[in-house]
Amino acid sequence: MTRKVSIALDAMGGDIGPAVVIPGAAIALERHPDALFVIHGHEAECLPLLDKYPALKAVTTFHHADVAVKMDDKPSVALRQGRWKSSMWRALEAVKKGEADVAVSAGNTGALMAMAKFCLRTMAQVDRPAIAAIWPTLRGESIVLDVGATIGADARHLVDLAIMGSAMARVVFGIEKPSVGLLNVGVEEIKGVEEVKTAGRMLREGGFPHLAYEGFVEGDDIGKGTVDVVVTEGFAGNIALKTAEGTAKQLAAYLRAAMSRTLMAKIGYLFAKGAFDALRDKMDPRKVNGGVFLGLEGIVIKSHGGADATGFATAIDIAYDMVRHDLMAKIRDSLEASFRGPNPDVAAAGPETLP
The missing domain is CATH 3.40.718.10 (Isopropylmalate Dehydrogenase)
Structure with missing residues (x-):
């Protein structure tokens, strides 16, 4: 039992x-x-x-x-x-x-x-610990972390976030090897701050058996659901979270105003009520x-x-x-496996030891 x-x-x-x-x-x-x-x-x-x-x-x-x-x-x-x-x-x-x-x-x-x-x-x-959020996307849901636990991150911490986030994705989504992306200002490898670029090299070369590193992703990829796990430091992650919440409220207010503006709009709302109810359900933060x-x-x-x-x-x-x-067991397993992978020296390395 x-x-x-x-x-x-x-x-x-x-x-x-x-x-x-x-x-x-x-x-x-x-x-x-x-x-x-x-x-x-x-x-x-x-x-x-x-x-x-x-x-x-x-x-x-x-x-x-x-x-x-x-x-x-x-x-x-x-x-x-x-x-x-x-x-x-x-x-x-x-x-x-x-x-x-x-x-x-x-x-x-x-x-x-x-x-x-x-x-x-x-x-x-x-x-350092992190806060991970389940994020509604066009594909379904993704996990985004860190959304505000700690401000700033070096490359090693970003790699830790990727490992822990992928372990959570295995629990939430039932995916054996979740796809992971690092949030950046562009998808090209030459873009971004040094910590993010170094973390990308560590994830690409380190041999992490429980995640599939897909490279850099941009802000609009979060809502698209481009990857199962989006990794960023807490300052940017919290801004992204609050921006998404505010945008959802803004769109809801626009829709309410538009649907009540004219008699024809009200009639149109009645015909489209099922679609609007589905949209409201999808955007329900609860x-x-x-x-x-x-x-x-x-x-x-x-x-x-x-x-x-x-x-x-x-x-x-x-x-x-x-x-x-x-x-907890999945996080421990992922962390331990990351240091037993094909290239454990890269997995354990800090940014100052990488080429």
């Missing part, structure tokens, strides 16, 4: 907190009846809500937490004041202690990353909510702070899948 998946939740995270987290968990439980929950939050706010969902309450262990990390707290302040007491820290600690398989929070991203690094530590072969922290000794999922219950349930879905399909 397959063992159950235990999911730790930071109930106080996000713009709304328990009023989203607990109903979201109830939705996720309907989809994953073999899930167990370990919820950390303020009992006065959480327990009355939990009483409304008997099925969820039956599979939940609840722990009171005195402190809730604020969305505008600086990471250093949150780490200093919220360690050992906050719902965010205790959800992460549940993973560290083996009480849960994965932690999910909609809280302050910087604080969550700082606490996760301090509590769980990074994997031995990874210098269906791709949940960034995966990669490179830690444990799995952490970051939900959008403004997500509703449906969106938070999607983040839990991702958490469930990462555990059920053994993301």
Whole structure:
């Protein structure tokens, strides 16, 4: 019999907190009846809500937490004041202690990353963790990382991102050898900053058995779905993510305005309603909510702070899948295989040692 998946939740995270987290968990439980929950939050706010969902309450262990990390707290302040007491820290600690398989929070991203690094530590072969996002594309979906965990990256870190992103793609998409591209200002090998060009040489020459390096990709290739995994550093990745979110909202506003401008437009909308509903469903950010922290000794999922219950349930879905399909083992396997490949010297090299 397959063992159950235990999911730790930071109930106080996000713009709304328990009023989203607990109903979201109830939705996720309907989809994953073999899930167990370990919820950390303020009992006065959480327990009355939990009483409304008997099925969820039956599979939940609840722990009171005195402190809730604020969305505008600086990471250093949150780490200093919220360690050992906050719902965010205790959800992460549940993973560290083996009480849960994965932690999910909609809280302050910087604080969550700082606490996760301090509590769980990074994997031995990874210098810095990353946040990976599932990105809707014309082909279906791709994985983009890093979308904001750390600013700047040397060539070795970009290679680590490619390895970890390909491991996640194996879990999410079921592809044995995902295609990987490095985000750049052009596809020609002479273009781009030195770190990106060096990372390209390392990926091309290093012999990485669990990924297929396709070369450089440009910004418009993300939406096209040119590759399964797009690799960039956190500054550019976060800008790309926020630009895509803003563009989707802009297009939705344009469509609403155009469809209500004239009587003929309204009639046309009625005839095309099915197509517009399909477009709205495709662009629904709730269906791709949940960034995966990669490179830690444990799995952490970051939900959008403004997500509703449906969106938070999607983040839990991702958490469930990462555990059920053994993301950690796949990352470790990919990292180890990369140093056993046909050219391990190149795989392990830093940019200063490459020609």
